[in-house]
Amino acid sequence: MSRRPGIAHGGQRKISVGREHVCGRVIAAALMGLFLTVVAVRLMDVRVQNIEHVDRGLFAVITDHGCINVAPEDIMRIERTYTKTAIAGTLVELDKIYTGKGFIYLSSLDKFADVGRQMINAVDYTGLPVWTLPGIDNGVSLTEVRRYNYAIGTPESLIPVLFFVLSLQYICLSVGALALVILIFPFRIDHRLRRAGIRSAELEYRGNEDSPLGSVAK
Numbered sequence: 001m002s003r004r005p006g007i008a009h010g011g012q013r014k015i016s017v018g019r020e021h022v023c024g025r026v027i028a029a030a031l032m033g034l035f036l037t038v039v040a041v042r043l044m045d046v047r048v049q050n051i052e053h054v055d056r057g058l059f060a061v062i063t064d065h066g067c068i069n070v071a072p073e074d075i076m077r078i079e080r081t082y083t084k085t086a087i088a089g090t091l092v093e094l095d096k097i098y099t100g101k102g103f104i105y106l107s108s109l110d111k112f113a114d115v116g117r118q119m120i121n122a123v124d125y126t127g128l129p130v131w132t133l134p135g136i137d138n139g140v141s142l143t144e145v146r147r148y149n150y151a152i153g154t155p156e157s158l159i160p161v162l163f164f165v166l167s168l169q170y171i172c173l174s175v176g177a178l179a180l181v182i183l184i185f186p187f188r189i190d191h192r193l194r195r196a197g198i199r200s201a202e203l204e205y206r207g208n209e210d211s212p213l214g215s216v217a218k
Helices: 007-044 113-121 138-148 156-210 212-217
Strands: 048-055 058-063 066-070 075-084 091-099 102-107 130-132
Touching (some): 007 156, 048 113, 091 113, 102 113, 102 138
Antiparallel strands (some): 058 066, 075 091, 091 102
16 A cells, blocks of 8 residues: 655654754854854953154054054054945045054044054055065965954953954854855755655656556555
8 A cells, every 4th residue: 555655754854853953053052152252352352542653663552451662663564455434435544553562453534543654654655555574475474463463452361362262253153154054055955855755756656546556456
């Protein structure tokens, strides 16, 4: 006696539901971890309050945790970006200055933007989009400045914690994205295979009904 099509796919449906449940839990945990790491980074963030030109090439960067002196020999890399603000539509220059004491975000809207440009011009006279320390190629320079990829003025005790939190943030992004891919694409493939299996079972069932042998068997 033949069975109705679709009953044999109960095991596949349970596997699909189990996979969706696990992937959903993983994505939720990744989002929660990402939220917590973002909050932690924001709490450990150190902002630049002002930049003062002290003497010749010496600049004083005033942060939430005190004053740090920056000389031209401390600057390792400069990155310039040009973008438009969403509201006013005016061009805003965003610069990132890597130093041996941390990096400095500089916007043309900051009150100390002019002094920040003087700091940049102290080493980069041509206005390159990316300036690196002379005598070091870009690859080695990126490797060197990666150790100082934290806001200038960050206490030394918080630097390892900050890098650890950033690593957790990247892990949460990677795991969440992988779980999302596993959740979406195999589901479509299983759905198509299930529909093809049901259709073939229906054709086989109808063929059994139409044939004399099938009628006798029933």
